[in-house]
Every structure is written in C-alpha cells, then in structure tokens.
Amino acid sequence: MLFNKKQKGSVLVFTLIILSLLLVASLSLAAVSISEKRSVNAVSRSIVAFQIADSGLEKILERTYKGSCNGQRLDCLASNGDSCSVVNGVAGINGSINNGAYRVTFTRHNGTNITGCSDSNWRAETESMRSEGNYNGTARAVKIDVNPL
Secondary structure (H helix, E strand, O other), rough: OOOOOHHHHHHHHHHHHHHHHHHHHHHHHHHHHHHHHHHHHHHHHHHHHHHHHHHHHHHHHHHHOOOOOOOOOOHHHHHOEEEEEEEEEEEEEEEEOOOEEEEEEEEEOOOOOOOOOOOOOHHHEEEEEEEEEEEEEEEEEEEEEEOOO
C-alpha cells in the first residue's frame, strides 16, 4: 500500500493536535490541583487558629473560675509563660499554644474594655471575654459571656 506525501503529513498534524489537547488537559488539571491545595491549607490554618483562640480562652476561664485570681489584679491570670500587656489601650492576657499565639481581652458591663493589667476590679466588672488566635498569618476569634460574681 502506497501513501502519498499529503497523507503522511496529515497523520503528523493529527498527532500534534491530539498531543496539544492532552497537554492542555494536563495543565488544567494541575492548576485545579494547586488551587485546591491552597484552599485546603487556608482552611487548615483557619481551623488551627480557631482552636488556639478557644484553647487560650479555656485556659483563662479555668484560672478565672478556680477563684485564685478573684479580687486580685488582672495580671494574676498570666502564668505558665503567659503575660499581661496593654495594646492600643486594651489590657489582655497573651500566650502561646502549638506554634500559635492567643490574646484574651475583657469587656465590662458597659461595653468598654478593661484597660490596665493592675485593675483589681476586673472580675466583678467583666461581662465577656474575647480570645483571638493567630496561626501562620491567619486569625480567628471567640467571644463568650461570663457569669458575674
């Protein structure tokens, strides 16, 4: 069977078209996979940041309801590597858990924040606590109301 030159060239063109389509499909699949991986990583960081915020709040609640800091200064809650600091006029307890950081702040019944680490009326005045967890550049927050004394 004899093939003429036109037929031989058309097989080559057809093969190149098929290979081009396969390449485009492969690149599209790779782009979607990369996008999905980034999305999964962002969700994972968000979950860890939320857990850090929640854990930090649980640590402070445990110290608060144990009663050992009632009537004491706010910085009494800072123990085991935690610290009390004032940032932008708002006092809070700072700590770290599992390569992440948290900051718990306290809001009074009138809606204002506790402003000093030496405040000894913080427990009687606190209506809610807010904890912000940070992990790899992602922040999540938890806020709860607390029972008054």
